[in-house]
Amino acid sequence: MGRKQLLVGTAILAGANILTKCMGFFYRIFMSNYIGAEGMGLYQLILPLYTLAWSITAGGFTVTVSRLTAREHARGENGSIGRIVKQSASLCLLLSILLSCVLFWGADWIALHVLQESRTALSLRLLAFAIPFMSVGSCLRGFFQGLQQMTVPAFSQILEQLLRIGSIYLLAGIFVPRGLEYACFAAVCGIVLGEAGAFCYTFFHYLHKKRRWKFIRKPAISSGACFSLILSMAIPLSAIRITGSLLSTLENILIPQRLALYGSSSQEALASYGELTGMVMPLLMLPSAFLMAFSVSLVPEISEACAVSQNNRIRRTVSASLLLTSILGAGSACLFAVFPREICYVVYGRSNLGQLLFPLAFLCPLLYGQTTINGLLNGLGEHFFLFWSHILSSLITIAFIWFAMPYWGLSAFCAGWFCSLLAVTILSLRKLKKRTGVSPSLFDCFGRPILAGIAAALIIRLIIQTSTPSPLLFCGTLLGMGILYLVFLGALGCLNEDTLQLLKRKRT
Structure with missing residues (x-):
């Protein structure tokens, strides 16, 4: 697979991610208007458990299927692909059924003793039905990602989001008047309808590919060898995902509890938690939709290059990825830091959320950088390094939440998140340098893009400072700042001919 195919696949996934994230904003804005910040906090308490369920049942298998599919295809051993997918999907299904039973029958205990919010029990029982669809569907998407055929994963994301939005639009009027417990249930x-629809779509296309590709019916690897190969890769990957999800779940459970010690009532703490995790953080992550797609595409790209020992291709991919990430991260940081109140007013109708968005804006370069670096390290097979780095990151954040949040409130969380991202980014860049020989210049990767972003944002700030925030003005601001940002990037040498050729080159 060439550089062009990587970029095409990334563009498809990026377009889908951007579209689904925009749709997700409509979904969250609609929900926040109907159920308020406290209702969003209740809903956000459930989502970490859903992420944990994905980590246990599919997190390791999705990347495993993607990497093994890319590797076997690069070696010309296509007969192994079908057996890899079947065995992985079967394992995912078994794990998901077991976990669904635990979640369904233990919903009351989990709601009362783990989440410490009894109103989530009804929603947890319903969530159990989504896990098998989510697990097997994610595994099948790994097959298409491994072949860099991103259309199916992209459209499955869009379909899932459409079903989520449609269901809440239809059900909100029925359930919301009955209270926050039923609003969360709606x-x-x-989630259940979205996962079921996305699975059916992905499974249909997999069967279609299977009928067309006769080689999938002729496995060239024995069942025992295939099973061992899958587990040898999926177990460490799953351990990484599960550990990270457990620690992330702990973070999300602790935040409203420690906020209550800061002096807030339980309702105020839950509302603040909902504002932070359900409204501000998704807004902060919106520009990274492209990087998430890019990270997914990097896994099979790097895996295939490693399989055929194309070291120059690996170095070019790493360099281009880090440069692209730094440009997007610096530009987003400047946008959120200079226009926090305006952005929150246009998106949510609440300019006061800008007080939360402003300090988090400075995390964008580090936050987006981790998305890309994780994709690169996954492709290089550095699973155990990722495992320990994720543990370190979460432990730093949890320490700030536990010890500092009762005294400093949400500022403690922001400080802890920054320290954890900084520590892990430094360690990850050192690991990348050791494996690939690529050592990015801090001034080239961060200094120049930040200077360009600050200049573009301040100029636009001066132009619109006397205007009233509106959706039209917001779109014009984004367009104007984007154009100026590209101009300044070019003037500072970030987008010179060598850089552009780096992104366009095909593998050698």
């Missing part, structure tokens, strides 16, 4: 209905 939102989880959207």
